[in-house]
Structures are given as C-alpha cells and as structure tokens.
Amino acid sequence: MIKVAINGYGTIGKRVADAIGYQKDMEVVGVTKTKPDFEAKLAVNKGYKLYTAIPERLKVFEDAGIKVEGTIEDLIEKVDIVVDCSPNKVGAENKAKYYEKAGVKAIFQGGEKKDVAEVSFNALANYDEAKGKQFVRVVSCNTTGLTRLLYLIRENFGIKKVRATMIRRVVDPKEDKKGLVNGIMPDPVKLPSHHGPDVQTVLDVDITTTAFKIPTTLMHVHSINVELESDAKSDDVVAVLDKEPRIMLVSAEDGFTSTAKVIEFAREYRMRYDLFENVVWKESVSVVDGELYVTQAIHQEAIVVPENIDAIRAMFELADKDESMKITNETLGIC
Numbered sequence: 569m570i571k572v573a574i575n576g577y578g579t580i581g582k583r584v585a586d587a588i589g590y591q592k593d594m595e596v597v598g599v600t601k602t603k604p605d606f607e608a609k610l611a612v613n614k615g616y617k618l619y620t621a622i623p624e625r626l627k628v629f630e631d632a633g634i635k636v637e638g639t640i641e642d643l644i645e646k647v648d649i650v651v652d653c654s655p656n657k658v659g660a661e662n663k664a665k666y667y668e669k670a671g672v673k674a675i676f677q678g679g680e681k682k683d684v685a686e687v688s689f690n691a692l693a694n695y696d697e698a699k700g701k702q703f704v705r706v707v708s709c710n711t712t713g714l715t716r717l718l719y720l721i722r723e724n725f726g727i728k729k730v731r732a733t734m735i736r737r738v739v740d741p742k743e744d745k746k747g748l749v750n751g752i753m754p755d756p757v758k759l760p761s762h763h764g765p766d767v768q769t770v771l772d773v774d775i776t777t778t779a780f781k782i783p784t785t786l787m788h789v790h791s792i793n794v795e796l797e798s799d800a801k802s803d804d805v806v807a808v809l810d811k812e813p814r815i816m817l818v819s820a821e822d823g824f825t826s827t828a829k830v831i832e833f834a835r836e837y838r839m840r841y842d843l844f845e846n847v848v849w850k851e852s853v854s855v856v857d858g859e860l861y862v863t864q865a866i867h868q869e870a871i872v873v874p875e876n877i878d879a880i881r882a883m884f885e886l887a888d889k890d891e892s893m894k895i896t897n898e899t900l901g902i903c
C-alpha cells in the first residue's frame with residue numbers, strides 16, 4: 569500500500585485525494601492547507617488528516633479551532649510520495665525546501681516548469697518514462713487534453729504537423745479575486761502559446777498553438793487541425809477515438825450544443841460534475857484534403873486526476889501502462 573500526502577488541498581488536490589480513496593494499492597495519509605477556511609474544515613469532516621503546508625501556521629489553525637496533526641514536515645515522514653497540488657511555481661519551492669531533503673518521491677502539476685521533474689507525464693503517451701523516477705510532473709489540463717488526442721492520432725495515422733487553438737476558461741468557478749468580465753484576450757498575443765512546447769515535453773510532434781481567454785469558467789475548448797501522414801477518413805478517426813475510454817464522444821444531435829450543456833450532463837453523470845475524459849464532438853471530426861479537424865472540450869478541474877493516479881503506479885512500478893489505466897478507469901467510472 570503506497571502512502572500518499574497531498575500537499576495543497578485545493579481544486580486539484582481534493583480531487584486527487586478522493587480518487588486515491590477508490591484505489592486498493594494506495595492511500596491518503598494526510599492533506600495540507602495554509603488557511604483554516606471552509607475547505608480545511610471540509611477536509612477534516614471528510615476524514616482526512618490535516619497538516620499545515622506552512623509549518624509556522626500551526627497556531628493559526630489551533631486558534632481557529634481546527635484540529636491539525638502537524639506540519640508538512642511531519643507528514644512527509646509518514647509517506648512514500650507527495651502529490652504536490654500547491655499553486656503555480658510553489659511546487660518548485662516545496663521541492664527545494666522539503667522533498668529533496670527528505671528524499672521522498674513527488675509528483676508536481678502543470679503549473680510548474682518542466683525542469684522541476686525528471687519527466688513530464690501523460691499516461692497514454694509516456695507511462696514507461698516515469699517508471700522508478702523520484703520526481704514527475706503531470707502536464708497541465710490543456711496539455712493533457714491535447715496529448716491524449718494527438719497520441720492516438722499519431723499512433724494510428726501519423727502526424728506531419730499540428731495547429732491548435734485553445735479557447736480557455738478564464739478562471740476556475742471558485743475564483744472571486746480575478747477574472748475577465750467582458751472581452752476576449754489573446755494569451756499570449758505573440759505565437760506560440762506555451763501549450764505546443766508543453767505537449768512536446770511528452771509527445772514528439774510538430775505543433776504550433778495559439779490561445780485565447782474568454783469570460784467563462786466551465787471548460788476549455790480546443791480547435792485542432794492535424795496534417796496526417798496516412799490517408800485516413802473521418803470515420804476511421806472516430807472509430808479510434810471511440811475505443812479509448814479517456815475520450816468521450818458527444819454529439820450536437822443529442823443536445824450537446826455547448827460547454828454549458830456538457831457540464832449540465834456531467835452534473836447528473838458524475839460526482840462533483842468531474843469529467844476526466846476529453847469531450848470530443850463527433851460531428852467535428854472531419855478529414856478534408858488529408859487534414860483532420862477536431863473540436864474538443866476539457867474540464868480543467870478534473871482531467872489530470874486519472875493521470876496523477878497512473879503516475880503514482882508508474883513511479884513505484886506497481887503496474888504496467890495498460891493495467892494501471894484500466895484500474896484507474898474502472899475505479900473512477902471512466903468507460
């Protein structure tokens with residue numbers, strides 16, 4: 569049984585913690601917070617042992633009447649691996665402060681630079697590269713969505729060149745400090761966006777990306793164009809995508825006319841309306857003059873969750889790629 573610490577019980581951390589709860593070969597020993605707010609209370613109510621992410625803040629939790637078991641340093645002593653889900657760039661600081669000193673394994677998230685870890689990870693694309701590693705970075709939500717799709721296209725049809733546009737939700741639903749109220753923001757204005765180079769940390773493809781932020785919180789949408797090496801038809805591509813559990817094909821004919829409708833479906837389909845899959849519009853899959861067009865939606869809060877579980881199995885060599893992905897899919901209801 570692999571003992572896991574979640575350092576940063578926020579949007580990603582709470583989901584990874586719950587997903588670990590469904591696995592038989594790993595368990596959550598404790599989670600951390602810096603603030604004694606409602607999320608800290610929820611963690612305790614759910615039965616997670618709470619630790620302070622910043623050692624000096626023990627008293628703040630005690631003063632707020634929230635039971636904490638100790639600090640991140642105490643937690644690290646009890647675990648085999650830390651899944652770092654702290655805010656962007658804080659993971660690298662935590663690595664230097666705690667993980668390297670303790671000699672513990674750690675997984676970082678996509679908000680960290682690629683050099684924080686020995687390998688950037690996506691279960692479909694490069695599971696084996698994480699085997700036995702001490703530090704692994706699970707790539708971001710957009711990169712995970714792009715990589716899954718492009719891996720399947722490359723393996724089945726070959727890729728000459730990819731052009732992709734990310735239409736990004738501006739912030740997560742819980743954010744109340746920042747946002748974009750009225751506008752479309754090229755982000756960045758100058759090509760390329762960071763997504764293409766990030767895909768290349770896990771998948772060897774020629775790719776150029778652009779990105780825009782828009783005033784929505786639900787999901788990202790990707791408009792992807794792939795020059796294929798082979799002579800595939802639209803139906804051949806649909807058949808490949810249909811076979812992969814981490815891709816969910818939906819159709820406008822069934823009422824999936826926007827991300828709003830996809831999320832409305834997800835609210836009934838899964839706890840916390842988490843969509844771990846790439847949501848691909850079937851009608852969008854079109855091959856025109858050797859070029860494939862695909863439109864997909866990505867639930868940014870959820871898509872990296874199965875990848876974190878698979879990364880743990882790879883790092884401890886608990887299972888091979890197919891076995892790990894199958895267990896993760898079955899336990900999280902991905903089919």
Ligand SMILES: NC(=O)c1ccc[n+]([C@@H]2O[C@H](COP(=O)([O-])OP(=O)(O)OC[C@H]3O[C@@H](n4cnc5c(N)ncnc54)[C@H](OP(=O)(O)O)[C@@H]3O)[C@@H](O)[C@H]2O)c1
Pocket residue numbers: 575576577578579580581600601602603604621622653654655656657658662677678679680707708709740868869872
């Ligand atoms: N949200 C997404 O759409 C998404 C998708 C894919 C990947 N990611 C990546 O996942 C990582 C986490 O993002 P998130 O959206 O989950 O952030 P988040 O919701 O803001 O959660 C961050 C958590 O980290 C805690 N924290 C703050 N300072 C810390 C420290 N020094 N050490 C440890 N924990 C600390 C916070 O606790 P307090 O609240 O108590 O301060 C909070 O629980 C980032 O790298 C991000 O880029 C995010």
